[in-house]
Amino acid sequence: MTATPAYDLLEARFRKMNAISEALSVLSWDMATMMPEGAAEPRAEQVATLKGINHELLTAPDLEPLLDQAATEALDPWRTANLREMRRDWIHASALPADLVDALARAESACEMVWRQARPAADFKQVLPALKLLLGLVRDVGQIKAERLGVSIYDALLDQYEPLGRAAEIDPVFDHLEGFLPGFIGEVLDAQASRPPFLDLSGPFPVERQKALGIRMMEVLGFDFRHGRLDVSHHPFCGGYPGDIRVTTRYNEDDFASAFMGVLHETGHALYEFGLPSGHWRPQPVGRARGMVVHESQSLLMEMQACRSREFAGFVAPLLRDSFGVGGAAWEPDNLYRRGIRVKRGFIRVEADEVTYPAHVIIRYRLEKALIEGRMELDDLPAAWNEGYGRLLGITPPDDRVGCLQDIHWFGGAWGYFPTYTLGAMTAAQLFDAAGKADADVAPGIGRGDFKPLLAWLRANIHSKGSLLSTSDLLTQATGRPLDPAVFEAHLRRRYLG
Amino acid sequence: MTATPAYDLLEARFRKMNAISEALSVLSWDMATMMPEGAAEPRAEQVATLKGINHELLTAPDLEPLLDQAATEALDPWRTANLREMRRDWIHASALPADLVDALARAESACEMVWRQARPAADFKQVLPALKLLLGLVRDVGQIKAERLGVSIYDALLDQYEPLGRAAEIDPVFDHLEGFLPGFIGEVLDAQASRPPFLDLSGPFPVERQKALGIRMMEVLGFDFRHGRLDVSHHPFCGGYPGDIRVTTRYNEDDFASAFMGVLHETGHALYEFGLPSGHWRPQPVGRARGMVVHESQSLLMEMQACRSREFAGFVAPLLRDSFGVGGAAWEPDNLYRRGIRVKRGFIRVEADEVTYPAHVIIRYRLEKALIEGRMELDDLPAAWNEGYGRLLGITPPDDRVGCLQDIHWFGGAWGYFPTYTLGAMTAAQLFDAAGKADADVAPGIGRGDFKPLLAWLRANIHSKGSLLSTSDLLTQATGRPLDPAVFEAHLRRRYLG
Known part of the structure; x- marks a missing residue:
């Protein structure tokens, strides 16, 4: 017994x-x-x-x-x-009655299908009826789950991606960012303009060499190929499960950097999965990754914190020269570093750099929250979207194709997802900062291509905890405080104005 | 309603x-x-x-x-x-109680493990206790299923691989083969010795070229790559399901023929799966392949009947020369044809040619039937095995490694499987014969690399029937009579003594 x-x-x-x-x-x-x-x-x-x-x-x-x-x-x-x-x-x-689940699935699929036509046509009105139907059902879902979870309607939707995530904790953090970002972006662009321009990295970059380099980089970061693979897919992802992680990428022979940085990003996700609790807890809910915020923090920690650092540029420059048989000033660490952190105002979230990305996310977060809470109507979305871009980024989308139609999320039913991107980026900065303070060899290690000090700290403080704690408690245990926007701000100031 | x-x-x-x-x-x-x-x-x-x-x-x-x-x-x-x-x-x-299923699974796995040690050591005694335990449980399984199915104990085991297959139908067919094979093998070897020796096909044969050639051959036979793939595995197989067939092979750079003939064999299996009933019947039991005999007949029909023919040698010779950049008399159709049908007495079933293969199977069938029916003891297996090889093939295995320990089947629990190989080969001969009589363009088509006449006949008469009929009724409907060993014998005489 x-x-x-x-x-x-x-x-x-x-x-x-x-x-x-x-x-x-x-x-x-x-x-x-x-x-x-x-x-x-x-x-x-x-x-x-x-x-x-x-x-x-x-x-x-x-x-x-x-x-x-x-x-x-x-x-x-x-x-x-x-x-x-x-x-x-x-x-x-x-929580949900079967007919609501069915209706939602149908509305998601129908809306996404219309969106695939409406986006290239820059025709928001075309998708508006399907999106209204879908948002109505999403709000029904949020309402029912809110009652079951004892939280607000927005938090109930957020909880689907970020367990125990709460808008009340996001708002002050995003307020802080919104307070300094518009001015900061201007400063960064001015500073960037005052320096000599970057040199181009010209190809072609043969797929086989990119692949060999990607595998080598994954090994450097700590990827275990006895328990994983690297393959090709149209949309890169990190799939599988802790015993068998499947990373994918997509190669462009004219631009090695897209697959290269993508592989580093997905490897961050993969290392988190590898480090989750093993043995008894592996197949249990508590053994799973904590949620989207921590997952995104692990990919961005590798891609943005570790692998866009000066140290990494120094380590990787000779490898790139060897891999592609190239040379010259363009392939020196300083040019690689500066290319990797260039900043540019733009309309498209997925093309955004580390500095402007949070603005894209904050705009979406404010809008989806207002729409979910019934404080705004979908008819007003395009105007409100463009107003947000004017206010935070100082640019106005010329049409809805590069405006509110650009992302699949809302049109496919994913409401409450967007904030996890920037919360992940901020968490990454805070964890990288704490790891560096806990072990002075973290940054020098990266400069030698030795990621063991960084990985050891992440394993001990994040990966091995699975879903034992809330994201907030996990971060507090690991870094001594909950999410602090000042750490992210300090990181940006150091890297872009330092 | x-x-x-x-x-x-x-x-x-x-x-x-x-x-x-x-x-x-x-x-x-x-x-x-x-x-x-x-x-x-x-x-x-x-x-x-x-x-x-x-x-x-x-x-x-x-x-x-x-x-x-x-x-x-x-x-x-x-x-x-x-x-x-x-x-x-x-x-x-x-049919089986859960504890018998468990005991059987354990006994299979234990016996197979000991066999992996005993085979290289040529030590039958080492595996004898585990095999005795396993055979006892297999006989229990057969006994229980025999009662449920209303058939004999051997037929109940056979039914697991060949639905509705009956030893009473196999025995006269195998008796016929056993009657003419020993003498016939001698005649074939004499005839072969009287001709000039074959010329060697020397490599190396780069994997990429072998793969491209394999894909081209699959397309020639009728494989639809929108619904299938070719990959590499240690043991070649045809997996997947009718909408998505996954064929595998294994390349040897010194010998292109092993992968080449293997791909043709597996493509025969694949074409059967592709041609099974579509639509409503696809996911139903009646939509499945009929059983091991018909499945093996489809692979052997392609490999042995169609692709070891003079017509095919004429078609493929220039393709091989182009693929591998080779030439000379060794790569002329006549040498390729004669190499493809060489006959040799040997101890190992999986290395056997079309003429000696049935002898290997008949020996195993007689022995497993006697063991299942309790007419023989496992202790006597090695001696009986060697006696069979002496009688049917005129050779005596020097040890049990190349004798009764060579095949995994019995040691992994597969009793009642062996006869399907030779029944498949005989069925292939009978179907190919009927197809050629129904459409005079079947053989000339193969000579042009046009497999459509052959495939159309197979689709209409075999593939599209799924499991509608018993194997025997299927063959009778398609060829006008049940399995007739005279057709197989005539095929062998024509090819090897004609």
């Missing part, structure tokens, strides 16, 4: 669901990298079947009594956290 | 099981081709979980009443056959 019979039954149940989720992630990777073009139909049925089985398991009638019973059992901190994550999974899966 | 409510419920159930089986086949392909070496453990759990779910679905308590109820409903021939296949699946899944 066990002392925690209900809890133990739940562990077995969630272990089974995890195995199915892992199978789904193999199917999903295969679909993006290997599956022949004509095979979409049976694959869609396989995926729907496995998702359906997981949904049945997670909404089985005996799950709630088991969760309630387990809560009365004597559980240690890891088990307590595991039970909290199980309940959160269960609430998100069971 | 439907007129066949129970039957319709069963279709939905089996459609779900099929989606899970397809997911399993993607996992299995990935494991053999893509999965990093360290990822075996979570993959094993995914596979066990999905197999467990399918087993639960297939042995659900309401399945038997549904099968019984559906049998009283008015079903057309396809639905009637589908219901027959459903019941067969259900019997095989539900």
